[in-house]
Amino acid sequence: MTVTRDLILDALRVLKLPDGEDVVAKDMVRALAVEGGNVRFVIEAAPEVAKHLEPLRAAAQQIVERMDGVEKVSVLLTAHSDKKPPSLKVGKHPEPQAGPTKPKGVARILAIASGKGGVGKSTLSSNLAVALAKQGRRVGLLDADIYGPSQPRMMGVSKRPASPDGKTIIPLKAHGVTLMSIGLMMDPDKAIVWRGPMLMGALQQMLGQVEWGELDVLIVDLPPGTGDVQLTLCTKSELTGAIVVSTPQDVALLDAKKAIDMFNTLKTPVLGLVENMSMYICPTCGTEAHIFGHGGVRAEAEKMGLPFLGEIPLDIDVRLSGDSGTPIAAGDGPVAQAYAKLAEGLVKGGMA
Numbered sequence: 001m002t003v004t005r006d007l008i009l010d011a012l013r014v015l016k017l018p019d020g021e022d023v024v025a026k027d028m029v030r031a032l033a034v035e036g037g038n039v040r041f042v043i044e045a046a047p048e049v050a051k052h053l054e055p056l057r058a059a060a061q062q063i064v065e066r067m068d069g070v071e072k073v074s075v076l077l078t079a080h081s082d083k084k085p086p087s088l089k090v091g092k093h094p095e096p097q098a099g100p101t102k103p104k105g106v107a108r109i110l111a112i113a114s115g116k117g118g119v120g121k122s123t124l125s126s127n128l129a130v131a132l133a134k135q136g137r138r139v140g141l142l143d144a145d146i147y148g149p150s151q152p153r154m155m156g157v158s159k160r161p162a163s164p165d166g167k168t169i170i171p172l173k174a175h176g177v178t179l180m181s182i183g184l185m186m187d188p189d190k191a192i193v194w195r196g197p198m199l200m201g202a203l204q205q206m207l208g209q210v211e212w213g214e215l216d217v218l219i220v221d222l223p224p225g226t227g228d229v230q231l232t233l234c235t236k237s238e239l240t241g242a243i244v245v246s247t248p249q250d251v252a253l254l255d256a257k258k259a260i261d262m263f264n265t266l267k268t269p270v271l272g273l274v275e276n277m278s279m280y281i282c283p284t285c286g287t288e289a290h291i292f293g294h295g296g297v298r299a300e301a302e303k304m305g306l307p308f309l310g311e312i313p314l315d316i317d318v319r320l321s322g323d324s325g326t327p328i329a330a331g332d333g334p335v336a337q338a339y340a341k342l343a344e345g346l347v348k349g350g351m352a
Contacts, residue, residue: 003069004324005032005156008039011063015056023056030078033156033174035326037071039064042078050079090185094201094232102238103207105214106140110271110352111233111242113263115255117148117224120276121245123322124312125221126154127329131336131343132217132352133176134329139352140171140178140218142206144229146199147192149183151221156325160184161210169210175330180210196228203232217352225255226262234266241269241351243309247277248296256297260304271351272307273297274342277314281334307349310342 012029013022023029023043032041043057044050054077061075102109112128114121122145129141143151152158155174161184162170171180182202186192194202212218217240223229233239242263246256256273263270275297280289291314301308315335321328329339346352 002320002324003034003037003039003067004320005034006323007067008032008034008041008064011067012060014063015060023060029060030159032158032325034324035175036331037069038074039070039072040074040076042076044078047079050077053077090182090202090205093197094204094236097204097236100236100238101208103210103212103215103218106212106218107215108217108240108352109220109237110217110240110346111220111222111230111268112245113222113230113242113259114224114245114252115226115257115259116252119224119245119247119252119256120312120318121224122150122154122221123318123327124245124274124276125219126151126322127318127327127339128343128346129177129219130175130327130329131339132219132346134340135343135347137216137343137347137352138178138214139176140180140212140215142210142218142220143179143181143183144203144206144220144233145223146182146194146202146229147223149181151179151181152183152188153325154322154327155179157184167209169205171210171212174325175327178212178215180206180212182206199228200232200236203229204236207237226259230262231266234263234268239268241271243271243274245274245276246297246300248275248290248293250293250296252292253296253300257300257304260306270306271346271349272309273301274309275311278311280314309345310338312338312342 009024013024015023028043030042030044057075057077061073064070064073112121112125129139133139143149157172157174171178244256244259246252260270277292280291298308318328329336
């Protein structure tokens with residue numbers, strides 16, 4: 001059985017505190033990461049409480065060690081200060097800029113875009129980031145899908161980024177990738193109901209106020225469509241270029257062409273197209289099926305004179321890995337190799 005974040009959290013709910021609540025309900029389980037059979041997390045409490053919780057930490061480790069599919073467990077006990085950090089307001093009207101800018105230390109900004117939702121753009125963004133990191137690149141991943149941020153779940157992070165001065169934001173790290181998402185700053189159960197200026201301001205903050213450090217490439221997971229976030233990124237940042245993701249079916253390609261036209265209008269280079277969900281290999285009989293068609297994106301790329309960067313198969317392990325917080329590119333297998341090939345092509349082409 002594949003161990004997942006949800007299974008681990010459910011198992012840890014048996015650990016009760018004196019007030020009757022469990023450690024999960026109290027939000028004491030932090031930085032939970034699942035990498036294959038390796039599990040690590042932190043139990044965080046106030047200083048006066050944490051010094052009494054070593055038995056609880058040991059019990060948590062034993063519970064997870066006994067779970068099917070778990071090979072190694074690391075559980076740390078930490079104490080947090082009751083002192084409130086400086087307040088950081090996220091989502092505000094953008095500040096004036098003299099021209100397009102790029103975060104200090106970031107060599108390239110690469111946008112991952114799609115014309116419509118549901119084609120696997122965010123999945124490709126997280127897996128490509130991990131695949132590039134495995135090839136030795138210094139990679140950042142910015143989740144700019146403001147209304148539907150999914151990278152915290154896919155990358156297995158949940159801790160709120162620190163802001164020591166109320167201005168700068170310290171991003172998180174997972175699977176060798178530096179990560180920032182609006183989903184880490186907001187209540188995950190609450191809808192973000194913002195107009196365009198608020199969206200643009202939030203994107204400006206995540207680009208300009210985050211301490212990205214030295215990066216070879218910053219991958220930006222854009223929302224689907226051709227709206228305010230795309231317009232802001234293309235006009236307010238020094239964008240290296242965009243990769244457009246589509247499934248082979250005609251309906252998806254219609255919208256992908258609109259995304260390409262948007263980038264052309266905004267004078268942003270389109271670096272190429274990727275065909276996602278390109279084929280499905282039956283795990284029982286080995287038959288190759290083309291559920292959404294096959295080759296449509298390659299044909300469209302040739303028609304438009306754009307590079308075809310590769311194809312990614314449809315596989316249930318992609319979904320399982322993303323839901324568990326460990327992108328499939330972090331492991332081995334045919335799909336991981338497809339992402340590795342895509343990453344290798346970008347590196348050799350000087351795009352990453």
